[in-house]
Amino acid sequence: MEVDYLFQIGDNIVYPVHGVGIIKSIEEKEISGTKQQYYVIKMLISNMQVMIPTGKILSLNIRPVTDIKAIKNIIHIFQHGESDRLLPWKQRYKVNMDKIKTGKILEGAEVVRDLMRMKKEKALNTSEKKMLDNAHEFLISELKLVEGITENQINSFC
Numbered sequence: 442m443e444v445d446y447l448f449q450i451g452d453n454i455v456y457p458v459h460g461v462g463i464i465k466s467i468e469e470k471e472i473s474g475t476k477q478q479y480y481v482i483k484m485l486i487s488n489m490q491v492m493i494p495t496g497k498i499l500s501l502n503i504r505p506v507t508d509i510k511a512i513k514n515i516i517h518i519f520q521h522g523e524s525d526r527l528l529p530w531k532q533r534y535k536v537n538m539d540k541i542k543t544g545k546i547l548e549g550a551e552v553v554r555d556l557m558r559m560k561k562e563k564a565l566n567t568s569e570k571k572m573l574d575n576a577h578e579f580l581i582s583e584l585k586l587v588e589g590i591t592e593n594q595i596n597s598f599c
Contacts, residue, residue, distance in 0.1 A: 447498055448480060453506040453586045457544030460486040460579045461506060461586060467495070486582055502544035509589040515550045519598045524555040534568055541576060546583060552576045553599070 448454060452464045462482040470479050470492070479492040493501065528536065537555070540548035556573035559565060565573060577599070584595045 446478075446480075446495060448503075448505070454482065455504050455506060455544055455546070455579075455583055456482065456484065456491070457502045457542050459484055459491070461582045462491070465490070468492075486578060502542070504544055506583055506586045507546045509587055511546060512584075512587065512590060512594075514547055515584075516598045518547060518550045519554050522551065522554065524558050526559070530566060530569065534572065537569075537572060537576075541572075541579075546580070549576055549580050550599075553580050 446467060448464050450464050450466055453461060454464060455461055462484040464480055465483050466481040468479050468481055469476055471477075478495040480495055480498060482491050482493065483489075484491060493503070525533070525536075537552045540552050553573065553576050556565065556569055556576070559569070560573065564570075581595060581599060584590060584599065585592065
């Protein structure tokens with residue numbers, strides 16, 4: 442039976458909050474008496490493997506790695522745009538976490554930009570420092586997979 446999948450084996454993907462990964466296989470598994478097709482994804486940062494039902498991939502905001510065309514927008518975000526510095530840290534943390542959960546690279550770039558700006562002015566609390574470290578690592582790991590961009594170019598703006 443031939444099935445049309447959103448992703449193919451070997452595709453690089455972004456799984457919000459978990460980072461980048463690669464589709465290693467598509468397998469049928471029976472769990473609790475129900476057979477389903479699963480994407481088997483090797484997560485590159487954590488070095489773990491996850492299985493996601495093919496039918497749930499869109500609801501989890503999993504997307505392909507961005508392309509070189511998006512880099513211009515990411516650079517623009519880092520060079521421009523205002524950070525909302527008036528929010529209390531708990532509210533700011535929630536706003537930033539919501540941005541990360543969307544899985545959109547531009548929103549993740551905003552989180553990195555805003556937290557990096559704040560870090561230059563004052564020390565971040567432990568939660569925001571960890572958020573910055575994770576968001577920055579996710580952003581860099583995705584950008585490294587973009588065809589046509591060098592590590593030096595990434596480091597120049599990120």
